Amino acid sequence: MTLEFSPEARQRAETIIRRYPPQYKKAAVIPLLHLAQEEWGYISAEAMAYVATLIEAPPVKVAEVATFYPMFNKEPIGKYEIQVCHTLPCALTGCGRIVKHLCEKLNIQVGQTTPDRRFTLKKVECLAACDRGPVMLVNKTLYTNLTLEQVDDILNGLE
Amino acid sequence: MEPQSPPLVRLTIDDQPVAVPADTTIWEAARGMGIHIPVLCHHPKLRPVAVCRVCAVDVEKSRVMPAACIRQVEEGIVVRTDTDRVRRARKTLVELLLAEHPTPCAKHARSHDCELELLGEQLDITSPRFSIRPSSFVLRPFPPDPSSAVIAVDLNACILCDRCIRACDEVQVNEVIGRAEKGHRAHIVFDDGKPMGESTCVSCGECQAYCPTGALIDKPLMQVKAPSTVQTVDSVCPYCGVGCGVTYHVHDNTIVQVTGRTDGHTEGRLCVKGRYGFDYSHHPQRLTVPLIRKDEAYPKQPLSADFTDYKEFRDSLRSPEWNERIRETFREATWDEALDLSARRLMDIKTRFGSGALAGFGSAKVTNEEAYLFQKLIRTVFGTNNVDHCTRLCHASSVAALMETIGSGAVSNIFQEALDADVLLVIGSNANENHPVAATYFKQAAKRGVTLIVMDPRRPPLANQATHYVRFKPGTDVALLNGLMHVILRDGLHDDAFVRERTENFEALREMVQQYPPDVVEKITGVPREMIERIAFAYGRAERAMIFWGMGISQHTTGTDNARCLISLCLLTGNIGRRGTGLHPLRGQNNVQGASDVGLIPFALPGYQRVDDLAVRTKFERAWGVPLDPRPGLTVVEIMHAALHGDIKGMLMMGENPFLSDPNMNKVRKALQALDFLVVQDIFLTETAEFADVILPASTAAEKEGTYVNTNRMVQLGRKAVDPPGQARIDGDILIDLANRMMEIEAGVRGQGSGVRKWEYRTSRDVWDEIVPLTPLFDGITYDEMARRTVIWPHDEQIIFTQTFPRGRGKFVPAEFAPANELPDAEYPFVLNTGRVLQHWHTGTMTRRTKALDEIAPEPFVEVAPDDLTRLGVRDGDWVTVASRRGVITLRTKASTKVSPGSVFIPFHFKEAAVNLLTNDALDPYGKIPEFKFCAVRVEKAR
């Protein structure tokens, strides 16, 4: 295996693992996956296998967790990760139009990244702002009550 | 004390009242009444997870329809399994599943047993109401994954029942399969999403055995042309001492598939060898005609000695040209001619040089009946006790120690009791690869909370499940074990009463282990003293502790001492004679226990009755009608030495291949060449047979009936599934014929005419009926009983030594640490360890000729620690030479953290890099077992 944490990340990983009793090392899986995502931007199969060695678990147990949560990217993503909620309340307020608009504007499909690696577009489950749909999350900023114009403004405002 | 029966719960199912224990599920209760509730995700051998809901039933007053497979019964509930509502729900679910399921799937098309499609047929679902819309959320269609050598993966047929995951996690405990993503995108994955063939999957096939659909299919099944004509025969796996029950599936005199017998003692579990290693029986290179060496083929030369090209060698395992090469050296003969010649030449040696110039190597692969006939032939017709087999190379030292201390070489408890122990100590045993199905019980035990201690210089995969893994310096077992006993005595963790009442020589042991305090032991073994104490506490404080060991203990010049220490450890803590305790040296070959039981050893007649005991001899002389030699015979390695020096001149070899399996191969080669006359009976032209004067084509386990004894002392009946090819005959019949011919010649010489007592056995059952009255340990065991169930000797006692030991008191035999025979030095700085890999068996005669096993493990390799590789300036996969004082081989490296720096490991199956060219033939003085596990070598980059 070639993939390994940098010394700093390695140290943080050890701190995380120490939070749990030695026989429950596996409990560190989610924080370690976050750390891996911070370190490499996304979680590759090798990264899952590497995290597995840290918590002494079979690789498949890490893969199950990593693939379950959409927050963990399985592929490299663009500089801006746009996540549009498509759960029922947002669907009723018209998130479909927002998604369609984004696809056209960025010229990509849902799940893809623009060739200049600036934008990645995703549809996700409820973002817990159901009373203010449609809703989208750009990196860590949440935008609510969206209109198509607002979407354009937001995109234009990003470098 | 009888366990109290739990209180019963009363309920009604489909208007019939029933009372069952409280932890019964509705599905189980219904099944007990003969009411069938369909299931898909459920399997009675797996933990219920209730993910498919097809088993949903109506329960009066219940808010929802509970899943019968998981819902436990409750007092007074009224269950209905066949209401309209139930039927509608069930049908809808099956329709939804069928909408996504290719119909018929590959499994249904072949064997008509896809459980989903069968359910669809039962529910009369013809045209499904639903269809799937392609969308970015649906992963279908999945591309097929053909990467595994043994299982075809088609996730389109998968219904996400999770049975494969549970089979992998709970039954075999390999933890390779999982469920990735969620919702519509959920699917089965291997490891971190690898193709199955590239994952850590060990190809045991358990997942496909549990898969209800064609998502995971046994590749052999894909080859079956006419499934409806396939017959099944229940038998026993021909490989290791675990002795798993197998079912052969036979079509047109050919084995097409092997499945696990759920009625067997291993509950249907198999490993890759047992499940996929069957096609050697039908290999084109099988010997099918008797062969006699041509006059021009003397002096004897090996036919295939120097393969340096790997590819050439692998090809030769398959090529018909190989048969051409044989024909240049040997000519075909009739059975009469071959047997007459053998009988005449062997008799001639006996007349001219005496019985002591003859010897025989039997085999732990043949049946009890054949092994018995073999030793009877050597003892009564050859007239010598020079009869042995590969037991000498595996557990002879363990047996020597057990005989001396306890008075019996048998295991005290069966390996399934691992689940009943508090602590398991597994030392010098890579059970995952060498006793794979036994290992599944150890892994299960560890998962259920049993403390698992694994001690081995080379980290075995079992260490992954271990509570404690202890890596110690090779060859320092005695010091380590003495150290554990030191701590146990120091802290008073021993069982005083047991030591007083059931053992002797305790003071000597106390004195000896006194000298092994943890700090001294740390220096010798490299194990930190805290670890030594931790292990001593764990074992010493356990209520029930069990010890398992393998060749890592026995194959040393100190092998007997190693085993003595383990026995002392067990006696000291009183861990024997109860459930979940005891001593279990894991037996190697499928019938090594049985072959020893029936006397295929130089010092004992059947039943471990010593040849130098007059009363014993008299009994056998009376039964066999021949005087017996009172002197114990020579052992395997001693026979080879004697052959080299011309003292042994004629040999009969049945199914053994000492050329590759014995240490210091160059010496073996010379010994075989030096023999005046060598008869080999085998299924392939082995490296040993290349030196034969006469070769007799014999048969595989699948071609005959007979019994085998596994590591648990279980006597099991193997049944005939196919006929031997060509003129090949079963080993027992060949022996009978040879014995009769030799006896006739001898009678003629002595002028006794037809006064000989001819051997007349018609079936293996006849032989068994002769063995039992002579062999007390088989008392009362009959073929009829074995046909019905697994029988354990003696007298069906699963746990022995409960009150006393065969020798009365258990004897402590203290052992002093002594270094290995050949230590590393400047010239030969590495320690070489040898052993096996999961996919291959011994000298590879069978397994390298089975397609799947060869595909998975095609080549030899040397495991080297990554740091050592760097130091040597070689990379993973580079070619290196490995040399010892006795020879040199060339092979590729495999970077591995299993070996510690300074040690290397090479498997011994591969002739093109035959590691026994390097090994040391120094012997353990008691067990006469060679030091396979330790010699000094040099590793260099190959030019």
Ligand code: SF4
């Ligand atoms: S592969 Fe087979 S056993 Fe595994 S989840 Fe799919 S249908 Fe079930």
Ligand code: SF4
């Ligand atoms: S564990 Fe042994 S007996 Fe069982 S299937 Fe594997 S090789 Fe055969």
Ligand code: FES
């Ligand atoms: S449904 Fe969109 S935020 Fe909750």
Ligand code: FES
């Ligand atoms: S069989 Fe009960 S839920 Fe699947």
